[in-house]
Amino acid sequence: DVKVTQSSRYLVKRTGEKVFLECVQDMDHENMFWYRQDPGLGLRLIYFSYDVKMKEKGDIPEGYSVSREKKERFSLILESASTNQTSMYLCASDSTASTDTQYFGPGTRLTVL
């Protein structure tokens, strides 16, 4: 059974803290994605990666960075968390097959106080 796991389901941090969200997939997928989901806005792409050590900006990369040191792991980093980064964060992965579906983790609900 395919699996994408995220390090935390719920996280509470303070403004200015550095935050790491970890995502691991066990399907040997080349592509990994980080989204955030906010009410009324749908899933918005923050960053994605097509390969180890490779990253591309999505639609809303400001305030975030990512790291992909190993194929199975994709980390989202909030260098200095702010209250407007309070959101649900979802990780996904897929293969390079042209219309392959994306497989999602369960999400991390981050609250920045």
Place this chain on the structure above:
Amino acid sequence: ILNVEQSPQSLHVQEGDSTNFTCSFPSSNFYALHWYRWETAKSPEALFVMTLNGDEKKKGRISATLNTKEGYSYLYIKGSQPEDSATYLCAFMKYTGNQFYFGTGTSLTVIP
């Protein structure tokens, strides 16, 4: 940023009712349209991938149709059950690139 719209935003139906909702997307540069179901506290789960104009897919009581010329897809649920309660997301893929463009979702509540 591409505009993918879903309607209605939310829907409450009685158990046994049939229902449908819409995903609208750009009709140019179409590659694929994905439907997902997202239950509370779970991961979004893929329902369908649709690629051809006129495509119709079915999984149990759920089916979907696709019109790429006019840029819409319908999702139908026949005889809704409480376990169908979820948010239904559609995602558009354009011909170039690997990015998904998600709609805002339709939240369905089925009342027993």
